[in-house]
Amino acid sequence: xxxxxxxxxxxxxxxxxxxxxxxxxxxxxxxxxxxxxxxxxxxxxxxxxxxxxxxxxxxxxxxxxxxxxxxxxxxxxxxxxxxxxxxxxxxxxxxxxxxxxxxxxxxxxxxxxxxxxxxxxxxxxxxxxxxxxxxxxxxxxxx
Amino acid sequence: xxxxxxxxxxxxxxxxxxxxxxxxxxxxxxxxxxxxxxxxxxxxxxxxxxxxxxxxxxxxxxxxxxxxxxxxxxxxxxxxxxxxxxxxxxxxxxxxxxxxxxxxxxxxxxxxxxxxxxxxxxxxxxxxxxxxxx
Numbered sequence: 001x002x003x004x005x006x007x008x009x010x011x012x013x014x015x016x017x018x019x020x021x022x023x024x025x026x027x028x029x030x031x032x033x034x035x036x037x038x039x040x041x042x043x044x045x046x047x048x049x050x051x052x053x054x055x056x057x058x059x060x061x062x063x064x065x066x067x068x069x070x071x072x073x074x075x076x077x078x079x080x081x082x083x084x085x086x087x088x089x090x091x092x093x094x095x096x097x098x099x100x101x102x103x104x105x106x107x108x109x110x111x112x113x114x115x116x117x118x119x120x121x122x123x124x125x126x127x128x129x130x131x132x133x134x135x136x137x138x139x140x141x142x143x
Numbered sequence: 144x145x146x147x148x149x150x151x152x153x154x155x156x157x158x159x160x161x162x163x164x165x166x167x168x169x170x171x172x173x174x175x176x177x178x179x180x181x182x183x184x185x186x187x188x189x190x191x192x193x194x195x196x197x198x199x200x201x202x203x204x205x206x207x208x209x210x211x212x213x214x215x216x217x218x219x220x221x222x223x224x225x226x227x228x229x230x231x232x233x234x235x236x237x238x239x240x241x242x243x244x245x246x247x248x249x250x251x252x253x254x255x256x257x258x259x260x261x262x263x264x265x266x267x268x269x270x271x272x273x274x275x276x277x
Contacts, residue, residue, distance in 0.1 A: 024170075031170035032201045033157060038214050048208070048217050049201035053171055072175070077196050079223040079269075087215045 002069040002137065003110055007100050012061035014095035017121050018054055020046055020088050028053070045087035052080070054088075055116035055129035058096035062114065062133075070112070070135050078111065078132040085125050093121040101130070109136040144211070146253050146276040152210045152243035157202050159194050159228065160236035167198040181232070191229035199228055199239065199266060203259050206243040207272045216275040218252065223268035228261050237261055243272075251277030 025046045029039040038045050062070050088094065095118070102113035111134055118127040164178050173195055176183035184192045200222045208214040230237045239261045247254040257270035 028170045031163070031167040031198070032205065033163075034202075034205055034208070036208055036212075036214060045215060047201065048204060048214055048220060049197060052197050052201075056171075056173065077224055079221070080197070080200060081219070081221040083219045084217065 001067045002105075003067075003100075003103055003112060003135070004105055005103050007068065008103055009100065011097065011099040012058070012065075014097040014119070015054075015057045015060075017093040017095055018057065020050075020090055020092040020094065022090055024053070025050070025090060044090050046089070048082065048084065048087065050088055051082055051084075051118060051127045051129050054094050054096045054118050055127075055131070058098040058116045059114070059131075061098050062100075062112075069137070074136050076134045076136075078134050081130040083128045083130075085127065088118075088126060092126065094118050094126065095121060108139060109134060144276045146245055146248055148245055148248055150245040152206050152245070152255065154240060154242040155202075155206050155209065156238055156240045158236045158238045159198065159230050161192065161230060161232050163236070164192065164194055164198070164230055167195055171195065171197060173197065189227065189229070191231050193227035194230050194237070196222075196224040196227075199224075199259055200270075202239070203241045203257050203267060203270055204272060206241045206257055207255050207274055210243070211274055211276065217272055218275060219273040220271070222257075222270040224266075225268040226261075226264050226266045228266050239266065246271075248276065251275060 025044050028050050096116050098116045101115050104111040113132045115130045119125050241259050243255045243257045245253050246256045253276045255272045259267040
């Protein structure tokens with residue numbers, strides 16, 4: 001078994017809540033060399049692409065599903081899209097839920113498009129992070 | 144903010160060193176060894192340790208947020224990771240230059256097309272952000 005068009009629409013349970021902390025916002029902004037004052041002060045927001053810290057947690061569901069036969073080490077990140085409803089803020093408790101949106105399988109590889117929706121534990125949608133992943137299986141596994 | 148099509152945003156040049164990659168790995172929790180291990184990068188046939196695509200994507204957005212000031216104005220952002228940014232352990236690192244130009248302004252939302260160039264090679268494709276400018 002491996003991922004195919006038949007898996008499109010499949011949704012996985014959300015990740016456990018992740019609390020956005022001041023220390024993590026500061027650390028992420030520093031890693032981008034970004035001294036924007038919005039990331040400091042009494043009510044900081046997170047840098048926009050901080051959303052990937054949460055969305056990539058949800059990718060684990062793909063690699064944990066034996067029916068998909070996907071492995072992180074065989075996966076290349078092809079593209080990334082973010083659509084924000086609002087910025088991630090200090091104190092947000094966020095869950096991330098992954099849905100398989102599109103699968104294009106060809107030979108021993110597949111382009112897999114996933115959408116991860118980030119929602120507060122109160123149910124407010126904050127961001128949708130969509131990614132195309134290119135997964136390649138070893139030659140000997142080609143059917 | 145008065146923004147019109149064709150406006151060029153101030154460019155940004157950032158040099159990534161191995162230390163920057165390790166710092167981003169920790170901040171993002173992406174510890175894929177191709178971003179810090181020569182051995183792991185070579186095993187995948189890569190020319191060198193490569194920067195996280197998300198580090199390049201996140202840094203590129205600074206062209207927009209440094210310009211507009213408030214990162215909360217950013218509504219959408221898309222990139223394709225077209226070429227890896229090789230980061231040698233040579234005490235110098237890899238310089239990437241980011242530029243942005245406004246390609247449309249519709250109902251208070253500007254579309255910014257971003258370019259990221261390392262050693263004369265475009266490393267991001269179709270990089271586009273939409274940002275509120277009203």
